[in-house]
Each structure stands twice: as C-alpha cells, then as structure tokens.
Amino acid sequence: MAVLDNAPVAIYVNEIDNWKLIYANHLAQKFFLQQLNGQEITCYRAAGFDRPCSFCCAGTLSRSELLVREFHHPMNGRIYQFSGKIIDWGGKPAHIEYIVDITERKREEEESEALRRRLQATFSNIPCGLCVYRLGGGRVFPIFHNPAFYEIMGYSEDHIREAEQETSFLGVHPEDIPALQQKIQGMIRCNGMVQHTYRVWNDRKGEYRSVHLDGTIKPQQDGTKLLYSVYTDVSEQLRLEKELTDANEKMQDIVNAIPGGVAIYRVSDIFETIYFSDGVPELTGYSVEEYRELIKQDVAKMIYWEDAAMVVARAKAVIQCRGFSRFEFRKQHRAGHIVWVRIQIKWIGEDKGCPLLHCVFHNISDLKEAQSEMNHLINFIPGGIASYRIEGGRFAPLFCSDGVMALSGHTREEYREVVRENPLAIVYEPDRERVVAAGRKAIQTGETLDISYRMRHKDGTLIWIHLNGRRMGPLSESARFYAVFTGMSAETRLFQSIANETADGIYVIDKENYDLLYVNESKMPFTKGRSCLGQKCYAALYGKSEPCEFCTLKSHASDGEEHEMAMKGTGRFFSTRFHETDWNGIPAYLIYIRDVTDEVKTRREKERWEQYFESVLKNLPGGISVIRCEKGGNMIPEFLSDGFAAMTGMTLEEAWRLYREDAMAGVHPDDQEYVNKQMAAYIESGENHSELVYRLKKGNGGDYVWIKNNLSLIQSESGEHRVYAVYRDMTKEREEQERMRQQYKELIMQHYRTPAPNDLIVGHCNITQDIIHDIIDYTDSDLIRMFSAQRERFFTGLASFVVDPEERRTFLETFLNKPALEAFERGDFERRLPCYIQLPKEPKGRYVEIKINMVSTPDSGDITGILTVTDITEQTIADRILYQLSVTGYDFVADLDLTQDQYTILSCNEKASLVPPMRGCYSEWIAYMLQSRVVPKDRERYRDGLDLKRIPERLEKEGSYTLAFSVVDDRGDVLTKNMTVSAADLRLGRICLSRTDITDSIQEQQGLLNMIAYTFEMACFINTSKHRCTRGTNEIK
Known part of the structure; x- marks a missing residue:
C-alpha cells in the first residue's frame, strides 16, 4: 500500500456496484479528490460532483486491458488522462483508475503542431524548391518536398511518386550526372556545402531545364545525416546571360566595323590606351598585336609631328571643360604617307584619379583628296562659284572660287576688301536694290535666283553679270546660299531679245517701273489695236491701277519656261514665258503670251479623270485588265495594270508578251475549259457582274497563282463588248x-x-x-x-x-x-x-x-x-484514401477492392516487417497471415474482423473500426499491430486498410502491470470471458 501511496501517478479504487470509494493515494487526494477525513463516500462525490461523472466508463472496463481516455476538468481547466480497468480488491471486483495530469504535455503538443503547420505553410509558399533528405546506408531518402520543388522539376505523376520514395538522379542529363555525383559525395564526406548548376528533364515542358542546387549537410545525434537542399530554376537567367554575351560580341563586332575605330584613353602626363577597336591600328597600317606593343608608350607620339601639339592642347581643353570637341589632324602611316583623321573627343569620367577620354576616329584621307580635286575643278569652271551663310537676312561669304574674282579682274585680297562690309557692294548702285530684293525673295521662297546686273570692272568699265543661286535646305538662322556667276556677252543679249516662236502677243516691259517699251500683238488679245507705249503694262493691258496679282513676273523666275497665268473673273488662261534683256541699255523683260484657255480646260478634265483612274488602280488590291471580246470569240486585252503584272510575278512587258494575242493565254490548262465556258455564258447572258476563281501562270516558271476575277461587262454603241476584270490574289488564302x-x-x-x-x-x-x-x-x-x-x-x-x-x-x-x-x-x-x-x-x-x-x-x-x-475511378479512390489518412506512423496503407478480392499497397514504411506485396489477392494474403504469422489467441478475432463478407456489414453499422492483434516476425519477435478499416466508397466496394505497430505501447502497459504485481504479495488478473488467471508473469489455465 505504501508503494501505491507514493506512486508518481494519482490512483483511486472504488466498488463497481455502488461507486463507493475504497482507496485514493496522496496524489489523487491532492489535485483531484476532496479531503476524505476517513468517511465513506462515493468516488464522484469525492471529486465534487452530485451524480456519477459524465465521463465514467465503468460499464465498458475489462480486466485484461486498460481503458485510456482524457478528461478536461471544468473547474480547474486541467486535462487528465484516465487509465482504468477491473481488478479484485479484497476479494471483490473493483474499479481501479490511474490519473495523470497531461495539461502541460498537451499544450506542448498543440504548440508543436501549430508550429509545424506554420512552418509547413511557410515552406509551401517559398518560390524556390525546398527539400530535406535523410542519408543512410548509401541511399538518400526524402523527408520533405515543398510544392515549388515539383513545379521547378516538372516531374510527371509517376516521377513524383518515385521521388517521394527514394531520391536518385532522376531526370538529370547524362552528361551532368558525374559532376553532380562528385559534388554531392564531396559534400557528404566533409559535412559541408554544395553549389552546383545542372540540367534536369522537365516532363511538363518536354525539355531540359537548368537548375541551381544549394545544399548543406547537418549530422544528427542518431548518426544519420540530413541534407537540406534549395533548388532554383536558372534557365531564364542562363539564357539572358548567353544573350547578353552574344549581344556584347555583336556590339564588339559593330564597334570593330566602324571605319576608323574607337578608343578610350586615360590621361596623366601621357595618353595611356585603355581600350581600342580593330579599326584604330588599321588607320596607320598596324595589326592589333603590333599596336598593343606600340601603345605601351605615349600614343601622342604616333601623331604627325606638325599636329601633335595641337591635338594634345585640344584634348586637354576637353578635359578642362568636361565637354566635347571635333577636329581634324594627321597621323603617320607605317608606309610613310600621311593619313588624315577626323576625331570626336568626349570626356566620360575618371579612372584612378585620371580623366578618361572617349575618342571616335574616321579616316577622311579620301575626302581630303576629293576636296582638293574639287577645288581644282571648280576653279577651272567658266565664271565663278560662291557659297554664303545667311545671317539676319545678310549674306556672309564662306567660299569663292577663283573665277568670281576673274570676272571683275580683282585679286582675291582686293575682292575680299571690296565685299568685306557687304557682299552686294560690288553690284552697280542703280541695280543694287533690284538684286537685293531678288536675293531676299529667293531666300524666303527657296526658289532659284536668276538675275543679271551690272558691276564695275577693275578697269572702270561696266560689265554684265548673270547670277543663278538658290537657298539650300530649310530656311533657318544659319541657312546657306549657293551662287553661280557668269558673264554675259553681246551675242547672248542679242539672242535673248529675239522671239524664237510665234505668240499671240510679245511685250517688252521695263523691269524697274513696268513701263511698256514694245508691243506686238498678232491677235490683239489686250490692246485691241490701241497705242500703249509708255504706259504701265497693268494699266494699258488690263485696266488696273497696280501690278496684277496673277502676273508671272512676280511669281516665276525669268527662265524662259512657259507658265500658266489665270485671269480671275474671266475664265481665260494664258501661257507666258519671259526673258530678261537689255533693251537699249534698260533692263527689261521680253514676254511671250499665248491664249491657252481651251487647252487648259481640256487638260484639267483629262487630268481629273487620269487622277481618279490612277487612284483606283493604285488602291485596288491585285490588278486590273480591260478585255475586248471579238465576234469570233477571241478575247484581246486592251489594258493591263502594273498590279496585274506584279500579281503574276512578271514585269509589265512580260505580261504583254504573254497576253497580247489572247487574254486567256495564262490560264491553267486544267481550268481552261471551265473559264472559257463561264466567260461565254457570262457574255451571252448580258449580266453586269460575275465572279470566277481559277489559276493564272506566274512568272516564267511552272508555278501558278490562284486568283478571284470580278467581271463587269460594258457594251459600246457599236455593239462591241468589253470586259473590265478586277483580279485578287487568292493563293495564300486558299493555302x-x-x-x-x-x-x-x-x-x-x-x-x-x-x-x-x-x-x-x-x-x-x-x-x-x-x-x-x-x-x-x-x-x-x-x-x-x-x-x-x-x-x-x-x-x-x-x-x-x-x-x-x-x-x-x-x-x-x-x-x-x-x-x-x-x-x-x-x-x-x-x-x-x-x-x-x-x-x-x-x-x-x-x-x-x-x-x-x-x-x-x-x-x-x-x-x-x-x-x-x-x-478516373482508380485515381479518385487512391486520392480519397490518401486524403483520409491522418496519421504518419503506419506500416502500410492499402486500397481493397471487395468485388475483385484484390488489394493495392498505396504507401508503406520500408522499415516495417510483414508488409505484403504491392498487389495481390486479398483472401490469399489473409489466409497466409492466419496460418503463419498471427498468434493463435488472436486468429479468430483477426479472421472475423477482416473477412470479406463481414467488412461491409461492420462498416455500415459501426463506421470505421480498429482491430488489434499480435504477429510473429521473421526473427521470432512478437509484435502487436492495429489494423484500421475504413470505407473509401462502399458504392464501389472500395475499402482503405491501414496498419500501425503498437508493440511499444503494449510493452509500456505491461511494465505498468508488472509494477502493480510487485506492489502486492500476489496480483492476479482474471479474464472471465476466457476463464484465465494471470499471476505475476505465469499464466495458469
């Protein structure tokens, strides 16, 4: 009794019939029962209740096994584990209960489970693959894979199941396996880390993907090792790196292809080359290898000696202002000749405290030579050429050929002095205003300046100069103007004053004041025979008080070309052309006028129709033809558009050669009969529209193009038929x-x-x-x-x-x-x-x-x-069985098909004993276990609980149930197992069997019973159902 009083668990004993409390040790009284004070009292009153406890299970207790359950005390909030059974106490059956406070253990378990769930959720959301493996016996066993691992690896369902059983080099590229094995073995030997990238076959994408592995080994206290691995898909990263490398190589090729080359220099007291492209050594005729040796010295020494100081000074100026500069200089070629180079220098920062210069070189030797030759050619041209920069409406000279000075007999220095203040100062003063006005107009409009003026020769005589010039480019603050100066001979002035063709009217008009100096009207369109000499042209001819707004003298240059002049309000049109002439020393215009009213109206109508027809032809897809249908049935093309020729892969000339005599010449032989019949029927019907689809010959080869031909039929007044055909290429559409x-x-x-x-x-x-x-x-x-x-x-x-x-x-x-x-x-x-x-x-x-x-x-x-x-029945059942499985300590989980008497092992513990084959006959497996493995005392219960016919009845009645039994393994040890039977889908006769090992738990219970036996002089346990009595460790029947 002293042993029970001091036992580490609370113990109390009460009578079965009336709940009378017989015994309670110190722990039971301390934290669960009220003080007894030697009074007779029931167990539930001692516990503080008025009636038998709601959790009392006295009616279900047995003598052979402890009934274990848990109770949450409503008053103190503690959780207790009750383990009770029936014993003999003083010769009477009694109920003994062992009570253990498991509150703290429960809290620890709940906290541990909550932590496990949080970690599981965290690891499942990590974007990289996270895996934990156990190493043992030269093999690798998976413990944990997060979802991202399977997403990265892209395993199929079969491969996923294989990866969950044992880890091998599944899907690894054969060429990458040796290196990966070597890395992992080295990590295992030294308990270190590994970082390695290799290729793995992705079943979902059907391709090899590059995966980066980061792994580390952690030894465990039981002697095993855990491998923690992180997998990352780096395929895209490697692809981008390769593209970047290729792009850099292409960029280097582009840089090397730049004529002249690119270089970067670090400037201290010397110019040190940091980088140069292949084009830089080519400038002076050296190879890349030779140039690398040359640039070990100051590269400024490679500049032509006359330009070296200038180049260095310009470079230092760029460094000082941290800006940009462009200029030309010479370099010495290794063959001895001079190479002209244009350089662009830019400051780009500093390196090691020294400024960096980025330089782009261009070889302009050919340009310099061409400029020299051009200067020689220009100076040999009769007359002279000049260019000006237009600044604020004034002409600033940029270039004058020698011929400009030769016209006036001046030297270049003398001429420069004359035009220093104003380039137009050399023009004779009476003509200067006219020239200035014409020049400004040419600048503003961008039209050609064509004018003659007088200037003083060096010898004092007046000479005539003819000027042609034009603004180049758009009008801006720094536009340029190019001019050509030529002298005018007496013969030229004479020929310009003679009319070379008959006109309706010929007039000579003073350029300065519009006075009529000469009139000759063959048809008298304006003067009507009146004398008009000395009058203003606009007053004498048109009755106006100011120059006419339609006058071509203001809108066109005196180039002798015909210009159209429309007289507003009259509907009449005239063709005018005029020349400048010297009429008795007076600058004048010689104008020819012709009435072209009828021509203009006819031309405009024609242009309108041509523009319309041209727009239609250009915007219609495919092509157009006009075909004349002759009485004999021949069809002759009268027009073929450019689009028709392009559609059939021919030039317009080739198309005419093929179709000139027969519009059907290019039709495919197999389509000839069909097209001819359809065309004949269409013409005979007289309908306005029809549509045909057939093939036409393409080019000079044997290919054909499918076309859709939209036909329109028009009959002329003479009864002749013409077909207007619009073609559209149908080849690609049909293909x-x-x-x-x-x-x-x-x-x-x-x-x-x-x-x-x-x-x-x-x-x-x-x-x-x-x-x-x-x-x-x-x-x-x-x-x-x-x-x-x-x-x-x-x-x-x-x-x-x-x-x-x-x-x-x-x-x-x-x-x-x-x-x-x-x-x-x-x-x-x-x-x-x-x-x-x-x-x-x-x-x-x-x-x-x-x-x-x-x-x-x-x-x-x-x-x-x-x-x-x-x-998908098999897959659905398997998924449901695995879903119902809520414990991990099992020997195996099986899918049982009652209708087929077949089982399938879905999952198993490789360390468990007596695991059946993965598939087989269920009744044969049960018979084998009954005959060879199940201990004799449990065979009847094993047979009854797992009988094919009894299983559906018990499941419908009880739901899931558990069967405990003992077996003998291959070593002769007796193991105790629990078999849980649950329904996957009774409609299909599918059952889930899961077996767990409870040997350790039973051994702990037996140890407790042994402790009780040693407490008493004799402890007996009587099984009334089997008529057995157990005393100590000996069984007496």
Whole structure:
C-alpha cells in the first residue's frame, strides 16, 4: 500500500456496484479528490460532483486491458488522462483508475503542431524548391518536398511518386550526372556545402531545364545525416546571360566595323590606351598585336609631328571643360604617307584619379583628296562659284572660287576688301536694290535666283553679270546660299531679245517701273489695236491701277519656261514665258503670251479623270485588265495594270508578251475549259457582274497563282463588248484554308486513333448545328440510339447518368449548346468536369472526367466539339484514401477492392516487417497471415474482423473500426499491430486498410502491470470471458 501511496501517478479504487470509494493515494487526494477525513463516500462525490461523472466508463472496463481516455476538468481547466480497468480488491471486483495530469504535455503538443503547420505553410509558399533528405546506408531518402520543388522539376505523376520514395538522379542529363555525383559525395564526406548548376528533364515542358542546387549537410545525434537542399530554376537567367554575351560580341563586332575605330584613353602626363577597336591600328597600317606593343608608350607620339601639339592642347581643353570637341589632324602611316583623321573627343569620367577620354576616329584621307580635286575643278569652271551663310537676312561669304574674282579682274585680297562690309557692294548702285530684293525673295521662297546686273570692272568699265543661286535646305538662322556667276556677252543679249516662236502677243516691259517699251500683238488679245507705249503694262493691258496679282513676273523666275497665268473673273488662261534683256541699255523683260484657255480646260478634265483612274488602280488590291471580246470569240486585252503584272510575278512587258494575242493565254490548262465556258455564258447572258476563281501562270516558271476575277461587262454603241476584270490574289488564302482543313482532319483523326486506355466514350459533334457526328462507345451502351443524334438531347441524356443532382446541374450548365458556345466566345476552348456516373449496363458506378475541346471548323466557321469521357475511378479512390489518412506512423496503407478480392499497397514504411506485396489477392494474403504469422489467441478475432463478407456489414453499422492483434516476425519477435478499416466508397466496394505497430505501447502497459504485481504479495488478473488467471508473469489455465 505504501508503494501505491507514493506512486508518481494519482490512483483511486472504488466498488463497481455502488461507486463507493475504497482507496485514493496522496496524489489523487491532492489535485483531484476532496479531503476524505476517513468517511465513506462515493468516488464522484469525492471529486465534487452530485451524480456519477459524465465521463465514467465503468460499464465498458475489462480486466485484461486498460481503458485510456482524457478528461478536461471544468473547474480547474486541467486535462487528465484516465487509465482504468477491473481488478479484485479484497476479494471483490473493483474499479481501479490511474490519473495523470497531461495539461502541460498537451499544450506542448498543440504548440508543436501549430508550429509545424506554420512552418509547413511557410515552406509551401517559398518560390524556390525546398527539400530535406535523410542519408543512410548509401541511399538518400526524402523527408520533405515543398510544392515549388515539383513545379521547378516538372516531374510527371509517376516521377513524383518515385521521388517521394527514394531520391536518385532522376531526370538529370547524362552528361551532368558525374559532376553532380562528385559534388554531392564531396559534400557528404566533409559535412559541408554544395553549389552546383545542372540540367534536369522537365516532363511538363518536354525539355531540359537548368537548375541551381544549394545544399548543406547537418549530422544528427542518431548518426544519420540530413541534407537540406534549395533548388532554383536558372534557365531564364542562363539564357539572358548567353544573350547578353552574344549581344556584347555583336556590339564588339559593330564597334570593330566602324571605319576608323574607337578608343578610350586615360590621361596623366601621357595618353595611356585603355581600350581600342580593330579599326584604330588599321588607320596607320598596324595589326592589333603590333599596336598593343606600340601603345605601351605615349600614343601622342604616333601623331604627325606638325599636329601633335595641337591635338594634345585640344584634348586637354576637353578635359578642362568636361565637354566635347571635333577636329581634324594627321597621323603617320607605317608606309610613310600621311593619313588624315577626323576625331570626336568626349570626356566620360575618371579612372584612378585620371580623366578618361572617349575618342571616335574616321579616316577622311579620301575626302581630303576629293576636296582638293574639287577645288581644282571648280576653279577651272567658266565664271565663278560662291557659297554664303545667311545671317539676319545678310549674306556672309564662306567660299569663292577663283573665277568670281576673274570676272571683275580683282585679286582675291582686293575682292575680299571690296565685299568685306557687304557682299552686294560690288553690284552697280542703280541695280543694287533690284538684286537685293531678288536675293531676299529667293531666300524666303527657296526658289532659284536668276538675275543679271551690272558691276564695275577693275578697269572702270561696266560689265554684265548673270547670277543663278538658290537657298539650300530649310530656311533657318544659319541657312546657306549657293551662287553661280557668269558673264554675259553681246551675242547672248542679242539672242535673248529675239522671239524664237510665234505668240499671240510679245511685250517688252521695263523691269524697274513696268513701263511698256514694245508691243506686238498678232491677235490683239489686250490692246485691241490701241497705242500703249509708255504706259504701265497693268494699266494699258488690263485696266488696273497696280501690278496684277496673277502676273508671272512676280511669281516665276525669268527662265524662259512657259507658265500658266489665270485671269480671275474671266475664265481665260494664258501661257507666258519671259526673258530678261537689255533693251537699249534698260533692263527689261521680253514676254511671250499665248491664249491657252481651251487647252487648259481640256487638260484639267483629262487630268481629273487620269487622277481618279490612277487612284483606283493604285488602291485596288491585285490588278486590273480591260478585255475586248471579238465576234469570233477571241478575247484581246486592251489594258493591263502594273498590279496585274506584279500579281503574276512578271514585269509589265512580260505580261504583254504573254497576253497580247489572247487574254486567256495564262490560264491553267486544267481550268481552261471551265473559264472559257463561264466567260461565254457570262457574255451571252448580258449580266453586269460575275465572279470566277481559277489559276493564272506566274512568272516564267511552272508555278501558278490562284486568283478571284470580278467581271463587269460594258457594251459600246457599236455593239462591241468589253470586259473590265478586277483580279485578287487568292493563293495564300486558299493555302491557309487548305492547311486549316488538314489540321482539322488530323485533329479529328488523332482523337479517334489514339484513345487512352481508360477512355469510355470518344466522339465529335457540331455545336453550332446541334449535330452529333460520331460517337465511339466502349461501354456498349448504344448512346446514339438511346438519346438521339441531336446534340442537345444527347448531352441531356448523358446528364441522366450523373448520380449527384448538383453535379448533374453543373454538367448541364457546362456542356449544353448555349454555355459551350458562350465559353468559346470567351476564349475558353476546353471544358472539363469530374463526376460520378452510373451506366445502365454496369452493376456499379464509375468516377469519370468529361472533357470537350472546341475548335472552329474551316470554311463554315461552325464550332466543333471533341468529346472524351475518361474513367478516373482508380485515381479518385487512391486520392480519397490518401486524403483520409491522418496519421504518419503506419506500416502500410492499402486500397481493397471487395468485388475483385484484390488489394493495392498505396504507401508503406520500408522499415516495417510483414508488409505484403504491392498487389495481390486479398483472401490469399489473409489466409497466409492466419496460418503463419498471427498468434493463435488472436486468429479468430483477426479472421472475423477482416473477412470479406463481414467488412461491409461492420462498416455500415459501426463506421470505421480498429482491430488489434499480435504477429510473429521473421526473427521470432512478437509484435502487436492495429489494423484500421475504413470505407473509401462502399458504392464501389472500395475499402482503405491501414496498419500501425503498437508493440511499444503494449510493452509500456505491461511494465505498468508488472509494477502493480510487485506492489502486492500476489496480483492476479482474471479474464472471465476466457476463464484465465494471470499471476505475476505465469499464466495458469
């Protein structure tokens, strides 16, 4: 009794019949029972309750096993574990209870579980693959894989199951395995770390992906080692690095291809070369290797000696202002000649405290030579050439050839002195205002300046100079003006004053004041025979008080070209052309005028129609032809457009050579008869429009182009027929249609040729037309006859196979015509639905996946649905069994098919003993266990609990149940097992069996019983059902 009083657990004993408390040790009184004070009291009153405890299980106790349960005390909030059984106390049956306070242990377990769940959620959300492996016996066993690991590796379902059992070099590229093995073995030997990138086959993407591994080894107290690994998909990173490397190489090639080259210099007391492209040594004729030796010295020494100081000074100026400069200098070629170089220098920063200069070189030797030759050519041109920069409306001289000075007899220095203040100062003063005005006008309008003026020769005589000039480029603050100066001979002035063609009127007008100096009207269009000499031209000819707004003297240069002049308000048009002339020493215009009113009207009407027709021809796709239909049936082309020639791959000349005599010459031989009949029928019918599709010869080879010809028939007043044909290239359109047709046929054929092993129903239908085209029914249900070939009725009938009403409603909302067409419009081309169905000719149902892929039908545009119904029963049952599994300490988990007497091991502990083969006959396995492994005392209970016929009855009655039994392993040890039997889906006769090892727990209970036995002089346990008595460790029957 002293042992029980001082036991580390609370113990109390009460009578079974009346709950009378017989005994309670110190711990029981301390934290659970009230003070007894030697009074007789029931156990529940001692515990502070008025009636028997709600958790009392006295009626279910046995003598052989402890009944363990937990109780949460409502008053103190503590959690206790009760372990009770029936014993003999003083010759009477009594109820003994062992009580342990497990509050703290429960809290620790809950906190540990919460922490485990938080870590699991955290690791599952990490974007990189996280894995933990245990190393032992030369093998690697996986402990944990987060979801990102499978996403990165891209394993198939089979490979995932394989990776969860044991880790090998699954999917690793054969060329990468040796290096990876070497890295991992080295890490294991030294308990170190590893970083390695290798290729792994991605089943989902169908390609090798580059994966980077970061791993570390952590030894454990039990002697094993844990490998923590982090996997990252670096395929995109490696691809970008390769693209960057390729881009750098291309950039280097581009830099090396720059004429002249690029270089970077670090400037201290010398110019040190940091970088140079291949073009830099080419400037002076050296190879890259030779130039690397030369630049070990100051590169400034490689500049031509006369330019060295200038170049260095310009470079230092750039450094000082941290800016940019461009100039030209000379370098000495290794062959001895001079190389002219244009350099662009830019300050780009500092390196090691010294400024960096970025230099771009261009070899301009050829340009310099061309400029020299051009100067010689310019100076040999009769007359002179000059260029000016326009600044604020004034001409600033930039260049004058020697011929400009030769016109006036001055030297270059003398001429420069004359024009120093104003380039126009050399013009004779009476003509200067006119020249200035003409020059300003030419600058503003950008038109050609064509003017003659007088200037003083060096010898004092007046000479005539003819000036042609024009502004180059847009008008801006620094526009340029180019001018050509030529002298005018007496013969030239004479010829310019003679009319070289007959005109309606010839007039000579003073350039300064518009006075009429000469009039000769052959048809008298303006003067009507009146004398007008000395009058203003605009007053004498047109009756105006100021120069006419339509006068061509203001709008055109005196270039002798004809210009159209419209007289507003009269509807009359005149052609004018005029020249400048010296009329008795007076600058004047010699003008020729001709009435062209009828010509202009005719021309404008023609231009309007030509513009319209040209616009039509250019904007119509394909080409156009006009064909004359002769009485004998011949069709002769009168017009072929450029687009027609381009469409048929010919030049316009080649097209005319082919079609000149026969408009049907290029038609494909197989289409000739069809086209001729259609054309004849069309012409005979007299209809306005027709359309033909046929082939025309393309180019000079044997190819043809498909065209669509839109025809319009027009009959002339003489009865002659003409066909206006508009062609459009149909080749690509027909090829695309044919390709789409072929793809559509192959898709349908592939669907029927390669059904999956679990496919139950395959077929295809026209959703738009509500038609079932074909159904292959592997269930032999004769679905078309049962439901109809109308798609809506057919799928409504299929819905009747769906057992669950909610799944049936979802089926109809997914696969009927309207929701299917709406899904296609949204871009959802595949519809899937897993559900449970019962086929009419099968005794049990199936889990299936119903899938429809939707594609657009070529030509018609109708929506075709490709139907597949696949049996997924096995996968669904396996998933459900694994989902129901909530414990990890199991020997194995099996899927039992009662109807087939077959089992399948879904998961097992490789260290567990007596695990059956992965697949086999269930009754044979049970018989083997009964005969060879289950201990004799448990065989009857084992047989009854796992009988094929009894299992469904017990599951329907009890739900899941557990069976405890003992077995003998290969070493002769007796192990105690618990077999849990639960229903996966009784409709299909599918059961989940999970077995766990409880040997350690039983041994702990036996140790407790031994302690009790040693407490008393004799401890006996009587099994009334089996008539057994156990005393100490000996069994007496």
